Amino acid sequence: MTPPPATVTRFAPSPTGNLHVGNIRTALHNSLWAEKHGGRFLLRIDDTDAARSEERFVDAIRADLAWLGLSPDAEVRQSERFALYQARFDALVATGRIYPAYESAQELDLKRKIQLGRGLPPVYDRAALALSDADRARLAADGVAPHWRFRLDHASPIEWDDRVRGPQRFDPATMSDPVVRRADGSWLYMLPSAIDDVEMGVTDVVRGEDHVSNTALQLQMFEAMGAAPPRFAHAALLTGAEGKLSKRLGSLGVDHFREQGIEPQAVVALLARLGTSDPVEPFATRAPLVEGFDFARFGRAPARFDEGELAQLSARIVHQLPFDRVADRLPAGMGAAEWDAVRPNLTRVAEAADWWQVIEGPIEAPAAADDRDFLIQAADEAGRINWIADPWHVLTGALKQATGRKGKPLFLPLRRALTGLDHGPDMAQLLPLIGRERAVARLRRAAEA
Ligand code: GLU
Numbered sequence: 001m002t003p004p005p006a007t008v009t010r011f012a013p014s015p016t017g018n019l020h021v022g023n024i025r026t027a028l029h030n031s032l033w034a035e036k037h038g039g040r041f042l043l044r045i046d047d048t049d050a051a052r053s054e055e056r057f058v059d060a061i062r063a064d065l066a067w068l069g070l071s072p073d074a075e076v077r078q079s080e081r082f083a084l085y086q087a088r089f090d091a092l093v094a095t096g097r098i099y100p101a102y103e104s105a106q107e108l109d110l111k112r113k114i115q116l117g118r119g120l121p122p123v124y125d126r127a128a129l130a131l132s133d134a135d136r137a138r139l140a141a142d143g144v145a146p147h148w149r150f151r152l153d154h155a156s157p158i159e160w161d162d163r164v165r166g167p168q169r170f171d172p173a174t175m176s177d178p179v180v181r182r183a184d185g186s187w188l189y190m191l192p193s194a195i196d197d198v199e200m201g202v203t204d205v206v207r208g209e210d211h212v213s214n215t216a217l218q219l220q221m222f223e224a225m226g227a228a229p230p231r232f233a234h235a236a237l238l239t240g241a242e243g244k245l246s247k248r249l250g251s252l253g254v255d256h257f258r259e260q261g262i263e264p265q266a267v268v269a270l271l272a273r274l275g276t277s278d279p280v281e282p283f284a285t286r287a288p289l290v291e292g293f294d295f296a297r298f299g300r301a302p303a304r305f306d307e308g309e310l311a312q313l314s315a316r317i318v319h320q321l322p323f324d325r326v327a328d329r330l331p332a333g334m335g336a337a338e339w340d341a342v343r344p345n346l347t348r349v350a351e352a353a354d355w356w357q358v359i360e361g362p363i364e365a366p367a368a369a370d371d372r373d374f375l376i377q378a379a380d381e382a383g384r385i386n387w388i389a390d391p392w393h394v395l396t397g398a399l400k401q402a403t404g405r406k407g408k409p410l411f412l413p414l415r416r417a418l419t420g421l422d423h424g425p426d427m428a429q430l431l432p433l434i435g436r437e438r439a440v441a442r443l444r445r446a447a448e449a
Contacts, residue, residue, distance in 0.1 A: 007039025008203050011065075011072070012193065014046040015057035018253045019064050021305055022208060022238050025271040029235060030206045031070045032272060032293040035286075039203070043072035044196060047079045048187040064254040068264050069286065076200065078192055085187060088195045088225060089180075092150070097224045098180060100146030101128035102139050124149070124176035148181040150191065150221060158216045163233035163295035165209070170216035178217050190214060194221040202230050206295075209234040233295045236275055241306040249305060257310075261348030263321075266314035275303030282316035315347040331356045341429035355425060359433045363420035365446040371413040372447045374403060378414060379443035387436045392428040417446030 009030040013023055034041035043065070047053035058077075065072065092098040103111070112122040128149070131139075139146070152172040159169050180191040197205060197218075205215070212234050222229040240249050257267055265284055272289040273280045276297040283289055321343070323336035329349050330339065334356045342355035357363070368375060378399055385394045396414070400406055415427060418439055424430065431439060 005201065005203055007034055007037035008042065008201050009034045009039065009206055010042040010044045010197070010200060010202050012044040012046050012196075012207075013061055014049065014052075014189075015054060015061060016049070016052040017057060018060055018255065020250050021252045021271070022249060024064070024068065024253070024267065025235070025238065025274070026207055027065060027070055028068070028268060028271050029233070029293075030204075031072075032290055033204060033206055033233075033295070034073075035290045036293050040073040041070070042200060042202070043075040044200070045075065045077040045079075046189065046193070047077055048189070048192055050079070050186075053079070067254050067258065068268060076196070078187075078196065081192070081196065081199075082187075084199060085192050085195055089148075089191070092224060093148075095224070097151050098148050099129060099151055099177075100136065101149050101179075102131075102136075102144050102146050103128070121174060122176075123174060126151075126177065145183040147179050147183045149177040150180050150217070150224075151177050152217070152220055153223075158219050160215065160219060160229070160232055162212075162215075163204075163231060164235055164298045165212070165300060168212070168216075170213070172216070172220065175213070175217065190217060191221060194218045194225070197230055198222065198225055198227040204233065205230045206233045206235075209236055233298075235295075235298055236300055236302050238274070238305045239302045241304060241308070252305075252307070260311065261350050262310060262314045263317050263349070266310055266317050269317065270305075270310050270313055274305060275299060275301075280309070280313065282313050282320065284317050284320040311347070318346050318349055319344055321349070326352070333360075337429075338433055341433055342425045345425045358419050358421070358424065359430065361434075361438055361442070363442065365417050365420045365442065365449060367449045368413055368417060368446050371417075374399075374405070374413060375417055375443050375447035377402065378417070379440050379447065382436065382440050382443060387432075390428060391436070391439075392431040395431070413446075414443075417443050 011027040011030045013019060013027075019027070031041045033039075043061075045053075045058055045061070047058070062075075089098060108124070111125060115122045128146075129151070136146075152175060154173045157169050158172055159167065162168050178188075178190050180188055182188065196202070215232050215234070219229050238249055254267075257264075265286075266282070268286065269283045269289060270280055272293060277299065278292060278297055281288075323339045326339065326349050329352075331353050334352065338356060338359060339352065342352055345355065346352060378395065381398050381402070382391070382395055385391060385398060396410060399414075400410055403410075411427070412422065415424070416422065418427070418431065418434060434442075
């Protein structure tokens with residue numbers, strides 16, 4: 001028995017704009033599914049539309065995927081594959097599965113209106129199939145160039161078992177023969193995509209449910225090309241936090257997340273689970289998400305994308321990030337000990353700089369008139385104690401004994417004098433980083449303020 005082909009997925013954005021959160025989710029699903037099956041994840045740039053495709057968006061797509069940690073195993077561009085499409089097109093014209101049609105947009109529009117007026121579905125009537133060779137010759141002589149339609153086979157229903165949606169069934173007689181090529185020779189999305197899926201050996205087409213009816217049409221294209229169709233997974237769409245299909249989602253992308261200080265891994269952790277029956281968890285690495293990823297876990301209801309949830313998840317991921325994953329984003333000189341001390345207090349990595357400032361100084365401490373004597377005592381004590389092991393507990397222990405203070409009156413004046421703030425990282429971790437010399441100076445200065 002031959003083993004089943006290794007999994008191949010593809011993410012196929014059109015470079016006509018920036019990736020938004022819905023595209024990012026599709027890219028991620030493709031990447032996770034391929035990795036889970038030890039397969040390949042391909043990037044296909046759908047740039048057949050020369051007028052709307054822009055190189056800067058191709059660059060942005062690559063950069064966004066890199067930021068998210070999604071690395072395609074290969075990249076292909078549709079604009080470099082026109083010869084391939086032409087060959088397949090010619091073959092389908094030769095077998096009569098693609099035919100020329102001559103109606104203008106206005107004529108088609110009128111036909112649709114008439115059908116709708118009669119209460120009929122607006123399906124293309126295939127008038128072009130009834131043309132004789134002589135008719136076509138006359139149209140050509142009049143300078144009318146045809147566009148091209150794929151002739152659907154009406155004989156049997158189109159069926160597939162969708163990995164998310166389960167069994168699907170479409171009646172091809174209720175669908176118009178799709179236009180696959182315009183009169184100027186340019187390609188529409190539908191056929192080149194199916195050709196590429198065959199040529200690239202794609203085993204799993206993973207995309208949003210807005211493509212479900214395209215799948216029905218493309219399944220017949222695979223059949224017409226004599227190719228085994230891939231499996232399909234159509235995830236339900238995302239909605240905004242307000243529960244509706246939101247305009248805002250269409251503009252939320254990597255640039256926005258980066259500006260907000262969101263960790264890429266938070267985007268990954270959220271979008272890998274959103275819409276599934278599994279809880280969203282702050283996984284700081286990809287492995288558990290790959291392992292648990294399964295289209296069978298996805299529901300059919302739209303999933304709600306909430307920026308607040310993303311921000312919270314990101315903070316929880318920041319709390320777990322080891323120093324080597326953030327080192328290049330920290331102020332010069334900040335080391336692992338400093339990172340570990342301040343990490344639990346951050347919602348964003350960039351805030352580490354604020355705590356680095358607190359450690360390094362100078363700091364601005366609030367006036368502490370009522371605690372003057374206590375702070376002088378603390379400064380003396382800090383100069384004296386064994387600083388090696390755990391200076392904060394040694395210092396506060398000694399001060400407690402000497403002054404009888406405990407709780408807030410003991411700790412708060414010290415924290416304020418040493419950091420300038422009422423709240424912050426665990427002082428037991430922070431004080432050794434501030435160091436004896438600076439600590440003594442800060443306590444004295446606070447006492448004199
Ligand atoms: N370029 C198409 C899109 O962005 C690709 C759809 C597909 O995955 O086949 O919608």
